[in-house]
Amino acid sequence: MTTPASYSAPGAPARKTNVISIVALVVSIIGFTVIGIVLGFIGLNQVKKTxxxxxxxxxxxxxxxxxxxxxLVIYIIFVVAVVGAASVSSNY
Structure with missing residues (x-):
């Protein structure tokens, strides 16, 4: 007597990754900070909904x-301070 073959249940389908989240990460890494932040919040909202x-x-x-x-803000403050200090010291 042979035993019937046992079949395991198929695995759960892989969840799809949100495209906006991927684009947001790439844009943030490239350096478009504000666009990356906005897209990040949009992607986060879509992930919660879907x-x-x-x-x-x-x-x-x-x-x-x-x-x-x-x-970027720290760099701008530093540059303004250095330029301001250089212009003050050159007047003497």
Whole structure:
């Protein structure tokens, strides 16, 4: 007597990754901070609504965008301070 072949249940289908989250991460890494932040929030909102994968990508895009924005502001303040100090010292 032979035993019937046992079949396992098929695996769950892979969740689709949200495209906006991917684009947001790439745009943030490239350096378009504001666009990356906005797209990151849009992607995060879509992930919550649709249940797609990509929440981490959207969060990473938002974090990278804000870090780049803060660094840009610090750089601008530094440049303005150096230029201001150079113009003051050259008047003497």
């Amino acid at each position: 249940g797609e994968a990509g929440r981490g990508l959207a969060l990473a895009a938002i974090i990278i965008g804000f870090v780049e924005l803060v660094l």
